[in-house]
Amino acid sequence: MAREIAVFVGNNGSTAALGEPGKVIVYRRQQGKWQPVSEAVLQLDPTSGMAGVRQQLAAMIEFIGRCRVFVARAVSGLLYKELEQAGFSIWEFDGRPLEFLEYILIQEELAARQPAPLKAVTPTVVETGPGCYQVSLKELQQSGTGMTSKQVLQPLLNGNFYLVEVLCGHIPPWLEADWACGKFDCTAERAADGVKLTIKKKSCGEYNEQANLD
The missing domain is CATH 3.30.110 (Translation Initiation Factor IF3)
Known part of the structure; x- marks a missing residue:
C-alpha cells in the first residue's frame, strides 16, 4: 500500500476539525521518516450550501490524489459521508501529525492483511x-x-x-x-x-x- 497519509491541520500545527480554517498536508514515509510532500489551504464555505461544500470537498480529494487515508481532529455530518463514499479510511486524532502518523500506518497495514471481516457488530438501540x-x-x-x-x-x-x-x-x-x-x-x-x-x-x-x- 502507498505510504501516504493526508492530515488536516490548523494554524497551530495540530489537527483541526474539518470545516475550520486550516490546510491539508499530504505526508509520505520515505527512508523511515515522514515528510510533507504537498499542502493546500482549505476553508470550506458553508454559506455555499451542500452543493457548494461538495464541490469544495471534491477539489480537496482531487488534490490529495491516490492517498485514501485522511486524518483530522473531527469529521462529521456531510463531510464524513462524502469522504467515506470516496473510499477514505477516516481517522480522528488530536495532536501534531508526527505524533500519530506511524501508528496509523501500522494499523492500516495490519487491517490490509486481515482476512474477510468478522460478522458485523450492530448495537441495538x-x-x-x-x-x-x-x-x-x-x-x-x-x-x-x-x-x-x-x-x-x-x-x-x-x-x-x-x-x-x-x-x-x-x-x-x-x-x-x-x-x-x-x-x-x-x-x-x-x-x-x-x-x-x-x-x-x-x-x-x-x-x-x-x-x-x-
Whole structure:
C-alpha cells in the first residue's frame, strides 16, 4: 500500500476539525521518516450550501490524489459521508501529525492483511420512552468491526430526541468534540463496565442546512 497519509491541520500545527480554517498536508514515509510532500489551504464555505461544500470537498480529494487515508481532529455530518463514499479510511486524532502518523500506518497495514471481516457488530438501540434511547457501544468498540460509533449515534443526535444514554468503553473523539463545542448537554460518569454518557438536546426543532455540515 502507498505510504501516504493526508492530515488536516490548523494554524497551530495540530489537527483541526474539518470545516475550520486550516490546510491539508499530504505526508509520505520515505527512508523511515515522514515528510510533507504537498499542502493546500482549505476553508470550506458553508454559506455555499451542500452543493457548494461538495464541490469544495471534491477539489480537496482531487488534490490529495491516490492517498485514501485522511486524518483530522473531527469529521462529521456531510463531510464524513462524502469522504467515506470516496473510499477514505477516516481517522480522528488530536495532536501534531508526527505524533500519530506511524501508528496509523501500522494499523492500516495490519487491517490490509486481515482476512474477510468478522460478522458485523450492530448495537441495538432501545427506545425507553418518547424521544429517549439507550445504546451500548462497548462491543462495537472492542471488536473493531461493523458500524462506527458515529454511524450509530448520529441518526439519533440529528433527530428529534430528548435524551440518549450511551454505555461505552471510551468516549468517541468526535462526540467529545461536539460536547466541547456545546452542541449538547452531556454528562459522563464512570461505571463498573465502562463510561456512561447521558446526552440531552439543548433545544428542539429542525436542524438548518448549515448545522448538517458540521
